[in-house]
Amino acid sequence: MNDWIDAAIALVVLGNLSLLGTSRLVACIRILALQGLLLGLLPLFFHADDLTLRVVLQVTASTISKGIVFPWLLTRAVRGADERREVAPVVGYTPSLLIGGALLGLALWLGGRLPLPGDAESEFLVAVALNTTMVGLFLIIARRMAITQVLGYLAMENGITTFGLVFAEREPLLVEMGIFLDAFMAVFVMGLMVYNINREFRHLDTERLSNLTD
């Protein structure tokens, strides 16, 4: 069982790095979808002994939305917007990758500093959840288009939800509300806004959203 977890974690970390180094939007969306699936299924391995219907339902909701529904919607948005299909980085790909390496180191260090009380079969999981969150945050800052900011937000969400599904099971309602509000509502409202931005500016470049300065 542990081998599977380790393999999945390694894939997620690789996914994080390739998110930073990929130029094509559609490729980014696919990586995120794969990550959403992998991270969404992880809790099944962790709760293998005490699997409840509730956990199964949470995992299903999270996996279907992050692995299938959002990627499909985002791909449509990218294809619908008649524009360059590249991510328009503010920070170039090579520096992004270097920063990604640094973030991975930071996440591992933090994961080591925050030992989990109780069972320790998951020494890397805290680190990988933190790493995914950080990469998402970095993508929001370092990519220009409104839609890539939504992608970054989704990556962040992937990390946070995984942490919640695995470690915060004792407050199931909190986890469910997290999945529902953050993933569904926020992404839905953001999607509406992306649509508005697209209509107003005829493209999705947030760099043009820069009239408001001091």
Added chain:
Amino acid sequence: MIVALVLLPLTAGALAFFLRSDGLRRGLLVATALAHSGLTVAAWLRRPLAELGGWLELDDLELLILAVTSLLFLVAAVYAVGYLRREGRDQREDYTEGFLFVNAPEATFTGCLLLFLGAMTLVIGAQHFGLMWVAVEGTTLASAPLIHFHRHHRSLEAAWKYLVICSVGIAIALLGNFFLVVATSALDDQLGGLTVRALAEHAGQLDPTWLRAAFLLLLVGYGTKMGLAPLHTWLPDAHSEAPSVVSALLSGALLNCAFLAILRLHGVCVAAGQAAFSANLLVGFGLVSMGFAAVFIVGQRDYKRMLAYSSVEHMGIAALGVGLGGAAGFGALLHVVNHSLTKGMLFLIAGNVLAAYRTRSSAEVTGLLRALPASGLLWLAGFLAVTGSPPFGPFLSEFTILRGGLAAQRPVIAVVYLVLLLLVFVGMAMIVPGMAHGETNVARRREPWLAVVPPACLGIGVLILGVYVPRPLADAITRALGALGLS
């Protein structure tokens, strides 16, 4: 009772989306605000029992923030009636760039305004950290369309920034909540829910490392919403583009709600013996916020942005005061009340100025006292109040924080605090009096009472609080500090 307080605006908000008559909808807005205030007064007179198994409860701190929120909403609702009458449905010309735009439907505006009040009330009443998080997220979702009321590219930009930055903050706060759950691992099933009360009771058994990490994440997450620098960047844009009624509510009511969420976990940290850690973080963020605000207020050319940065400053002052503790804690909670009333008044007046002068540039506004005598007078009074000059309320609370800082043997912090206050005073003194005095070619006009009386009421409140702090208010603040373990 608490459930009614939350459900009333939510139901009215949902109803507002479907009402077709403008008059009826405006009536509904004011009636709901009145009913909400009535319920709040009733809650002050007779403390309601905890509901939903302790998930909803109004204690002294909650009642304090609830009263401020409800009062401000009532004033804003009355003002909004006049504002919406002025706005109309036609295409209008943008002040700064001259293009044409339309407003969002009035039903959406009123509906979101009421939903926003419902979400804020839920933040205040919620004692469960998860429920509180849900409510804070709700405030973001309900208020983003309010910022995009004038449908043009600048307001869209402001709303997008608000949505993305606050969503990121809220996501970080969710991670903080999960950390908090991990911190309770040693307790197994004794805890019975992630409520403030339960956590404070079992504080000794919380894992200190995870609790600290949780506090840091919640401070950063909700701090984004509260406008603590350097996470405040959505605030100036949202405040300058949103209608003034919305700015008044964002600044006077929403920021307090986010602060309340941080205060609660600070109370848990104090009970868990981690007071030094969380208090120092609050002091640090407070001073940084004041510093950022001072830098951006000096030389600011847009008076609505100036007010927004002033909010960053005042939230910094409140965080600093709570971090210092003791008498400064009392000053901080009093300051929260003072700031809400003052800033609410100033934003509403800014709306009047904007409507008359059709510009947000402070250099192009002169002779306010001639063109709009009542608004001009209130604008000057508001300037004195917000910069902490006597005889207004903020002077008293800022002075109390200073005294508290000195009493807590933190002279360096007290001096830095004083210098930053002075800097902000100088910065605003270069802007505001110049707007009030001088000549103008804007014709003198009779000001509608709906545009003047609501802010004037807030102004009178600030003046009274500067002369005399009513007994029930002082007692409530003292008891609230006691409950947080800060007295």
